[in-house]
Amino acid sequence: MELATKLVELEKRTSQHRELLLTEEAAKTALVMPFLQALGYDVFNPAEVIPEFTADVGVKKGEKVDYALCIDGKLSMLVECKPSSVDLDLKHASQLFRYFATTEARVAVLTNGVAYQFYSDIDQPNKMDEKPFFVFSMDALRRSDPVTLERFRRHHFDIDAILAEAGRLKLESQMRIELGKEFAAPSDEFLRMMAARVQPGARFTAALKDQLSPVLIACIASLVRDQVNHRLASALNVANPAPDNVPEGTSDDMSVMDDGIMTTDDEISGFRIVQAIAARHVDPKRVVIRDSKSYCAILLDDNNRKSLARLHFNSPTTRYIGVFTGKVETRHPVSALTDLYKFEDAIVARVKELEGGGG
Numbered sequence: 001m002e003l004a005t006k007l008v009e010l011e012k013r014t015s016q017h018r019e020l021l022l023t024e025e026a027a028k029t030a031l032v033m034p035f036l037q038a039l040g041y042d043v044f045n046p047a048e049v050i051p052e053f054t055a056d057v058g059v060k061k062g063e064k065v066d067y068a069l070c071i072d073g074k075l076s077m078l079v080e081c082k083p084s085s086v087d088l089d090l091k092h093a094s095q096l097f098r099y100f101a102t103t104e105a106r107v108a109v110l111t112n113g114v115a116y117q118f119y120s121d122i123d124q125p126n127k128m129d130e131k132p133f134f135v136f137s138m139d140a141l142r143r144s145d146p147v148t149l150e151r152f153r154r155h156h157f158d159i160d161a162i163l164a165e166a167g168r169l170k171l172e173s174q175m176r177i178e179l180g181k182e183f184a185a186p187s188d189e190f191l192r193m194m195a196a197r198v199q200p201g202a203r204f205t206a207a208l209k210d211q212l213s214p215v216l217i218a219c220i221a222s223l224v225r226d227q228v229n230h231r232l233a234s235a236l237n238v239a240n241p242a243p244d245n246v247p248e249g250t251s252d253d254m255s256v257m258d259d260g261i262m263t264t265d266d267e268i269s270g271f272r273i274v275q276a277i278a279a280r281h282v283d284p285k286r287v288v289i290r291d292s293k294s295y296c297a298i299l300l301d302d303n304n305r306k307s308l309a310r311l312h313f314n315s316p317t318t319r320y321i322g323v324f325t326g327k328v329e330t331r332h333p334v335s336a337l338t339d340l341y342k343f344e345d346a347i348v349a350r351v352k353e354l355e356g357g358g359g
Contacts, residue, residue, distance in 0.1 A: 003039075003153065007141055017030055024066075027082070032111060040154035051066065053065050065079070067079040077108065093110045101127060116135065116136055133167075133170040186213055186217065191204075273337065282351055287299075295311060296312075309324070
């Protein structure tokens with residue numbers, strides 16, 4: 001099963017059990033260990049995943065970090081865990097700071113089972129950075145997270161590639177922060193640069209600065225709105241929802257992919273949930289997504305006649321999942337992505353129906 005599918009499974013588990021995992025041990029057992037397994041580590045092999053890793057650090061004797069991950073006998077990552085009810089803070093990483101300087105590990109992870117913070121020594125060799133280079137949350141996975149996490153899988157672990165990616169991610173984070181500042185309140189340098197482009201030869205006076213600043217802020221806001229409107233373009237043409245029962249094949253031809261189609265992050269996340277449910281019974285590679293202007297189809301074997309489900313997510317106010325019995329689609333309203341798990345029985349039944357030659 002591919003990493004993205006495993007992460008969606010963990011996202012479901014996190015959503016279901018987070019409020020019950022009030023202790024560190026509970027979070028480690030229910031959330032952290034399955035995450036390490038998803039990365040390909042054998043959590044039952046003490047030579048690969050060392051619990052309560054101990055090392056003497058200066059005057060600190062017998063201090064422990066929750067897990068040390070080893071690949072072929074070489075220490076690769078340190079993992080420090082906290083209860084899932086705790087918001088992570090730099091003060092929780094004290095053991096990681098001390099261990100990082102005295103072990104060969106170049107990656108340290110601070111987690112409460114829900115949020116994960118990845119650290120390295122980008123700023124100064126052998127000294128763990130005060131800010132993580134990569135952060136993700138198991139209850140709000142982004143499309144880019146599985147791609148980044150692939151680098152930390154046991155069989156793909158390449159410390160040079162990881163550190164190069166860490167540097168890029170940290171630079172990207174810093175740039176986002178600085179761009180956010182410029183967009184909210186343009187600096188003189190930014191305004192001067194834009195003035196030279198739109199009014200070449202003009203003197204950059206206080207009056208010109210006062211004239212350009214609100215215009216630049218408005219232009220940036222307009223560009224952002226245009227991007228949002230582009231992503232929601234298909235939603236603007238949505239009419240009233242169709243009746244609950246729709247014969248399969250009466251909607252738009254999904255093979256026609258016009259430029260107006262935009263697959264959203266929620267549609268991708270919804271697809272991953274359906275794929276994870278179906279993966280218990282079929283190879284997840286057989287479950288594919290095919291978007292159209294009217295709905296986002298989830299198909300078996302990329303076959304338009306083998307619909308597993310449809311995501312009707314175009315409306316800005318009402319969303320539906322369509323599940324199938326034979327050629328009949330039944331739509332059900334959903335208010336959150338986690339609602340899709342309520343239709344697991346219907347999706348599994350559809351998989352079995354198609355595998356048995358039905359549909």
